[in-house]
Amino acid sequence: MSQEHIASAYDRDLEAVQAMIMKMGGLVEAAILRAAESLEKRDEEEAEAVRRADAAIDALEQQVNEDSARLIALRQPAAGDLRTILTVMKIASNLERIGDYAKNMGKRTSVLVQMQPVEGSAGSIRRMAKQVELMLKDALDAYIQRDPELAEDVRQRDMDVDQMYNALFRNFLTFMMEDPRNITACMHLHFIAKNIERMGDHVTNIAEQVIYLVEGEMPADDRPKRDRTAFETVGPEA
Amino acid sequence: MDDLRQHLQVAGDEEVKISARNCQVFYGDTHAIKDVDVDILDKTVTAFIGPSGCGKSTFLRCLNRMNDTIDVARVEGEILMDGENIYDKKVDPVQLRAKVGMVFQKPNPFPKSIYDNVSYGPKIHGLARNKAELDEIVERSLRRAALWDEVKDRLQTPGTGLSGGQQQRLCIARAVATEPEVLLMDEPASALDPIATAQIEELIDELKQNYSVVIVTHSMQQAARVSQKTAFFHLGNLVEYDDTGTIFTNPQDPRTESYITGRIG
Numbered sequence: 001m002s003q004e005h006i007a008s009a010y011d012r013d014l015e016a017v018q019a020m021i022m023k024m025g026g027l028v029e030a031a032i033l034r035a036a037e038s039l040e041k042r043d044e045e046e047a048e049a050v051r052r053a054d055a056a057i058d059a060l061e062q063q064v065n066e067d068s069a070r071l072i073a074l075r076q077p078a079a080g081d082l083r084t085i086l087t088v089m090k091i092a093s094n095l096e097r098i099g100d101y102a103k104n105m106g107k108r109t110s111v112l113v114q115m116q117p118v119e120g121s122a123g124s125i126r127r128m129a130k131q132v133e134l135m136l137k138d139a140l141d142a143y144i145q146r147d148p149e150l151a152e153d154v155r156q157r158d159m160d161v162d163q164m165y166n167a168l169f170r171n172f173l174t175f176m177m178e179d180p181r182n183i184t185a186c187m188h189l190h191f192i193a194k195n196i197e198r199m200g201d202h203v204t205n206i207a208e209q210v211i212y213l214v215e216g217e218m219p220a221d222d223r224p225k226r227d228r229t230a231f232e233t234v235g236p237e238a
Numbered sequence: 239m240d241d242l243r244q245h246l247q248v249a250g251d252e253e254v255k256i257s258a259r260n261c262q263v264f265y266g267d268t269h270a271i272k273d274v275d276v277d278i279l280d281k282t283v284t285a286f287i288g289p290s291g292c293g294k295s296t297f298l299r300c301l302n303r304m305n306d307t308i309d310v311a312r313v314e315g316e317i318l319m320d321g322e323n324i325y326d327k328k329v330d331p332v333q334l335r336a337k338v339g340m341v342f343q344k345p346n347p348f349p350k351s352i353y354d355n356v357s358y359g360p361k362i363h364g365l366a367r368n369k370a371e372l373d374e375i376v377e378r379s380l381r382r383a384a385l386w387d388e389v390k391d392r393l394q395t396p397g398t399g400l401s402g403g404q405q406q407r408l409c410i411a412r413a414v415a416t417e418p419e420v421l422l423m424d425e426p427a428s429a430l431d432p433i434a435t436a437q438i439e440e441l442i443d444e445l446k447q448n449y450s451v452v453i454v455t456h457s458m459q460q461a462a463r464v465s466q467k468t469a470f471f472h473l474g475n476l477v478e479y480d481d482t483g484t485i486f487t488n489p490q491d492p493r494t495e496s497y498i499t500g501r502i503g
Binding site: 003004005006007010075076077078079080081082083216217 | 458459462486487488489494495496498499500501502
């Protein structure tokens with residue numbers, strides 16, 4: 001529906017709030033990549049910069065909420081416009097959460113640089129972060145292009161993130177059992193991996209919201225899940 | 239998991255009260271209503287929306303043969319009420335209009351007392367045997383129109399002395415006094431202030447317990463608030479007819495979407 005509203009100010013308001021989402025998306029994508037990079041390069045300053053940058057994301061979310069509330073009150077959006085506003089608000093809150101996880105990665109990185117690096121972990125985490133960042137980019141592209149197929153593709157790709165997390169989870173367990181001196185670092189690294197896994201879930205929410213926006217209904221089928229760590233045990237039975 | 243949502247916007251009764259089949263209306267050479275098929279449910283509020291000149295009022299007026307009063311108007315097709323064609327030669331339009339009441343955009347009380355406004359219909363249709371029964375009908379009708387408490391002490395004062403909102407409720411009381419089965423409302427609140435509008439909308443919600451209510455409105459928000467079913471008319475066609483919730487969140491036809499989101503007038 002590319003046709004313009006009779007009230008052109010309505011179009012301007014809708015576009016402005018959607019532009020904010022894109023700006024937020026850009027900041028969040030950068031935060032994910034920088035957080036993973038600072039961990040790999042053991043760069044404390046960069047990690048600190050990621051933590052500080054989160055305030056801008058939070059402020060944008062606030063602004064999206066305020067502008068959306070104003071738009072609902074003044075324009076009483078219906079149908080596609082209503083779904084756009086609802087989607088914008090949900091995307092903003094999901095982006096804000098992803099930003100928080102990136103910030104948390106920055107905090108843990110500041111601690112981790114004080115310790116012995118755990119072999120191979122930073123590279124795996126960076127690959128996992130890159131995967132989530134690509135999914136986020138595609139989810140936002142799907143939003144802009146109103147493309148439910150691309151959104152569905154993003155949704156399916158969350159499985160890969162879950163699998164990466166599973167592998168890391170088992171790695172960290174092994175390291176900790178091998179040498180208890182690894183426990184502190186591995187605990188932090190595990191939380192980082194979990195954070196990225198949660199980011200993937202939020203990206204999936206965004207993709208589902210895009211499907212709702214275009215088709216008027218949430219996707220009905222259950223998404224296949226590969227996060228099995230809730231059932232893992234430490235015992236030597238494996 | 240049980241669905242806990244209360245389906246407030248869902249029609250109260252799935253029983254069809256009026257159904258139109260291939261309904262066409264011509265004003266002289268103008269084809270004003272084209273091939274409309276619709277089932278209007280009993281004990282449900284149905285809203286007709288659409289831009290000016292789309293035919294919604296014209297179609298509403300077919301439902302109690304008000305178009306008969308216009309010389310150049312011609313109605314084709316069938317309109318069935320409880321399965322009987324209201325355009326059948328046997329049907330007396332005056333009797334029909336007692337069963338299908340109408341309320342107009344501008345309140346139009348008779349230049350008579352409040353009591354006479356309401357009692358006029360029941361009197362000419364012989365619905366009351368004596369004064370006591372007539373008093374009862376007047377009170378019951380005014381109560382249904384949520385006006386009784388405001389006028390019970392001045393029933394003999396002129397109806398035209400009431401405020402706009404009260405006059406409109408008086409017209410509704412007058413319409414329900416003949417025990418109709420269907421109430422047609424053509425923009426019943428567009429000449430009223432927001433408070434009086436809210437009162438009329440509250441009243442419409444109560445009236446649907448007993449009647450099939452059909453309302454034509456220019457206010458899409460009003461249609462969304464009061465109706466369970468919405469029909470969108472455009473250029474004489476019935477474009478889309480569905481549950482009101484569906485029409486306003488996920489309409490299927492792009493013309494409906496364009497209209498309710500303010501893209502075509």
